[in-house]
Amino acid sequence: MITLDGKRIASAIKSAIKSELEGLPESKRPGLGTILVGDDPASHTYVAGKHRDCAEVGIRSLRVELPASASDREIHAAIDSFNRDPHCTGFIVQLPIPGRESITFLEAIDPEKDCDGLNPINLGHLLLDEHGIYPCTPLAILTLLRSYEIELEGVSVAILGRGITVGRPLAMLLSSHHVNASVSIVHSKTIDPERIIRQADVVIAAVGKKWFLTPSMIKPGATVVDVGLTRVDGKLFGDVDPAVAEVAGALSPVPGGVGPMTRAMLLDNIMQIHRRKMKR
Structure with a gap:
């Protein structure tokens, strides 16, 4: 039986990204933002892992952590802040969001910064077989x-x-x-x-x-x-x-x-957004 070793493949992907970013000044490096709501231990573990991956390859980390009691307005304010932040190449809202449906928050993410690929516009690109950021x-x-x-x-x-x-x-x-x-x-x-x-x-x-x-x-x-x-x-x-x-x-x-492949794809999506931005 073949073991589909995600750690090995993810390591190779991260090594390639690290090599691509080596030598770039801090101001030219992409930045990954995360918005984490609540105290779920698994969500905190996942987000911490994503930021460790960023540190490993040379991607800047931007974090917003909100309590489970945060209002919808506060969550939308955090999303809007990352949408407008030029240092944030792309970002995610960690799911699930306690006690709330995720769709209104996913809709609020700028599709060009949606590195999770879950904004309805990016899902539409997937449905239509068009190039884009995929989940x-x-x-x-x-x-x-x-x-x-x-x-x-x-x-x-x-x-x-x-x-x-x-x-x-x-x-x-x-x-x-x-x-x-x-x-x-x-x-x-x-x-x-x-x-x-x-x-x-x-x-x-x-x-x-x-x-x-x-x-x-x-x-x-x-x-x-x-x-x-x-x-x-x-x-x-x-x-x-x-x-x-x-x-x-x-x-x-x-x-x-x-698991490790999913985190590697998040980094790969960030790099796709970064390369597109650098061509403009």
């Missing part, structure tokens, strides 16, 4: 699969989950004209989901349930990508039962698979 986790999955030369054109892909950060944009990306996979989305209302999963050549699990995908649910030799994370008693678990390794032809580990 980080779908990009991470595609980049990881291509790095290991996993065939996708014409291949049956089952995506488990239909969230806005992974499932739905991933379905658009993999079914686009430059990938050409045949995609099925499996969700809570799908009739006979195990039949669809067992027929798939590639299974991507993004449901957020510990060990949801078991060996009996996949066909021998299938490629399996574990995206979902669940914290149980302080420990992180993926969506895929470890025993799936006995059946799969390729499997991404948790941790060390999609």
